[in-house]
Amino acid sequence: MAMPEENVSFPLEIKDLRKSFARGKGRVEALRGVSLALAPGSVNALLGPDGAGKTTLIRLATGIMAPDEGSVTVLGMDSVGQARDIQSAIGYMPQRFGLYEDLTVQENLDLYANLQGVGLDVRGERYESLMAMTNLAPFTKRLAGRLSGGMKQKLGLACSLLKTPRFLLLDEPTVGVDPLSRRELWSIVDTLVRQDDITVLVSTAYLDEAARCDQVFILQDGELIGQGTPDSFIGEARGRTWRVTPDGIPRVVQSRLFGKPGIVDATLESGRVRVVTRDAELPRALFGEAGARDPEPSEPLFEDGFMLLLNRDTGAAPPALNVSKVRGGDGTAISVDGLERRFGDFYAVKGLTFSVRRGEIFGLLGPNGAGKSTTFRMLCGLLPATGGTLEVGGLNLRRAAAKARKNLGYMAQKFSLYGQLSVLENLNFFSKVYGLHGSHREERVQWALDDLDLADQAGTTSGELPFGFRQRLSLACALMHEPDILFLDEPTSGVDPLARRQFWARINSLAERGVTVVVTTHFMEEAEYCDRMLIMMAGELLAQGTPDEIREFAGTDGDATIEKAFIKLVEDHRAQRKEA
Template identity: 85%
Template sequence: MAETGGSKPLEVRDLHKTFARGKGRVEALRGISFDLEPGSVNALLGPDGAGKTTLIRLATGVMAPDRGTVTVLGMDSVKEARDIQAAIGYMPQRFGLYEDLTVQENLDLYADLQGVGREVRGERYQALMDMTNLAPFTGRLAGRLSGGMKQKLGLACSLLKTPRFLLLDEPTVGVDPLSRRELWSIVDALVRKDNITVLVSTAYLDEAARCDRVFILQDGDLIGQGTPDSFIGQAQGRTWRVTPGTTPRVVQSRLFGKPEIADATLESGRVRVVTRETALPETLFSNAEALDPKSVAPVFEDGFMLLLNRDAEAEAPALNVSAVHGRGDGTAIRVTGLERRFGDFYAVKGLEFSVKRGEIFGLLGPNGAGKSTTFRMLCGLLPATGGTLEVGGLNLRRAAAKARKNLGYMAQKFSLYGQLSVRENLDFFSKVYGLSGPRREERVQWALQELDLANEADATSGELPFGFRQRLSLACALMHEPDILFLDEPTSGVDPLARRQFWARINSLAEQGVTVVVTTHFMEEAEYCDRMLIMMAGELLAQGTPDEIRKYAGKDGDATIEEAFIALVEEHRARQKEA
């Protein structure tokens, strides 16, 4: 093994990597170069397909570059790949766990793979289990852990031998805000204490803002690097907060499509705007939809979006549907006393809520709260064991098959046929929904055009970047023009720009009368909901409009839904401990 003392943890020089995709080739990385400093925590950002995972895999030595070099702890990633893999810690996407093994068996397997001696395992296991609060669950199958617990077990497995360099590939995808906070407390407590260098790819910009340095990739190029403060400085004088005169998400969607705007997001019931120039355009807020623009201090996300969105098309990606959907005060979904038992365990207990037609309704809660179970019952995929469920005016206990004809469902995980092309998936699902002849071809062409998939029509869907697969999943769910659309964590793992474009499409659907029910772990996305409920341990904690939910944060001034969410969950946990 090469001498690693005094070497930089990572040195990348003129790195190139291409992959075959369909009949062509894609440049995943195009001549990037940078270094990491010892003991630093570094964020790797960029849109889907930017090259983040490719870079991390090259750094672990599991693949070789086409050109250029990667040096890890003084070792060449091609010539000394095995030595690198023995020296680093690596947590891949989706945690890299063996779900049919227990927590303890996963630890033992990773200890064997990493060469951790049996004489030190007991002490190391105990320290990691105490830090991750997994000690009571060592006998549980990894596949039966919640998302947050899987996340912490994956991190524990990557830290078994206290590596000098730790690579984390989107470690917080699909987990709730409390679990994200717990993971970063582990990083702060253990990684910084032991002077471990970290490279973490993430879709959460608040996570990047707490790192020492940030590296931004786009289309295989390194388009920006520096401290979080350096990106904040680039947005100075360009950030504003607007008080809407109507529904905030409608104003946000309209502003996001203007050429003068680099970004528009929802924040505590108002719209946060980043302008491309430092001067506020005089005509930008000239109508009653948006009032009283005020200058506000920039944050890291503003600078990131200003850089990433500098060449983006101005027009917001609205989504037009041809069917006339129900509007007004009608009720699309009514849930009363809903229960779902698995043996003696209640996954959902006594849940009650309703959703109006044309409304965006959010289901929020920590991992293991019962959201997915509720979601599956609403879609008619899982029978309730108690209570009533009416969807589209039909009782799911008596007419589940008929009700499903008016529903669209987009699963959290990519559930289409990866070996088929984009067009073949659209053809297949249109047939499943009973479309045929000219009508089917009309809907396929609609999907290709409206979801910007025409250039990828013949590409194998399983090889598409995540953002394109997400659009294809949404297109398949909308082929039969459903009245009610169910979205199960639709933006999990999707970059910030793609999330904004996705919500522009969902907003346009709701404006045309489609009822939308969504689960999400991005609390800022809950601002797009007209109403929402927060649940935990299968029971309702709170429900209401975003303004009503924010009051649970228990603070004066501007509160966020994430702060309210954390306050509600922690209060519930405190009550459980006292009981």
């Protein structure tokens, strides 16, 4: 077996890389003439919108795929002629962690050790080190399928590190995991780079993760459109970033600014609206029209430079979603009192009490394994409660779950689409499931194609769609019957920053028409879009309130964010349980 060269100039060197795939009756160019090189011992981020070619590039770098044209050299080895040698020398963590969920943590480790040729004489020491690093030592006998998302993430990373690789590839490693788990993974990566001089290439949808890397490479439509240090992207945004104070509901003001001429980006930040302008000139008139005041310069962030590079401008915001009726304003849409769900002796949810007002965006936050998805399934009538009372849309779910579900829309975490059916076939199927017939069904299907920009993809199977299009299709399916209450279970997990912004513009338009929205998310900046939220852990309520009220839990350091409050609440709860 060929061995990797010890003194290669670049752990990864790509020259004029091209790759295309068949899709339907045509072909899609996933990569078009990409060239790049990574420095030894560096951490590198790979960014870009959905369908930009990130996963394709990573798979080509592992030797799993062969390029159509160009070359890929990994640790001095050719990816075509020496693919197996590359795979034995690198570490690779795919998007879904690559775990065998019917095997225990220990059995997964043993399987990957066998596959990577890790000798029996060194396994004990390596296992002990990795389990200590990932805090998985107490869970080696647990089935991988019963781990939380964050624990699966760390086990997947441990399996890819059994043989201390010189080059580590991570494809969206933090998708669907909470802020604490993300922080723990990056702590592991930083430790590895310092201790073992490992080179890392990580594809990520989190711009704050890219900001901590040495180099950033940005793909769009299969082409490399930008590369450099995070500071170089920040420099491009200097003098174009502002914070304004909203008059009224912050998310409404943000939606009025997003995508307007001359405005590249508008996001929520600690109760204010953060704006990136195309030019250095301040558009005061536009701020006033949107209900924003007191503009002040703000220090640029990496994401500001990223959005400038992606050339966001006029027409960036999607049109408001049309709904045939405006829902009634006041009143309670959801009422939960002492909600419980037991599985044997285990309480997944215990004593949960809260309410959601009509037309409100309400957030359910918590670390992986907190009980959010279980609560969600009970709210949707998909899982019976074992204690407490639960009313949705004025109906008791323990007595009239089927009737209540007729007024609910549910967008599942995994999108629940039929991958072998086309976009149009999925829309027709779900409209029939919701009892739509004749001209009304045809009208709603056409609405979905038009309002969610799916017409050009109507004949494409949903399994072939980029993540952002799958998200839109899943939202369309959940809205086919025009529900009064919409449940969104981690709807933007794995979706790129551009698609996330467009998604929330659409959700804002629904809320403004009186649709009640309940959402779970691990993107703490998205929690700013909620009118109120609760944070739960181990099935119990930690805190609830408006974004301003939740930020108060972060302390008084002058830089309070929902993420800081979230982390403090969870860490304090863990410390209290440890002492008890």
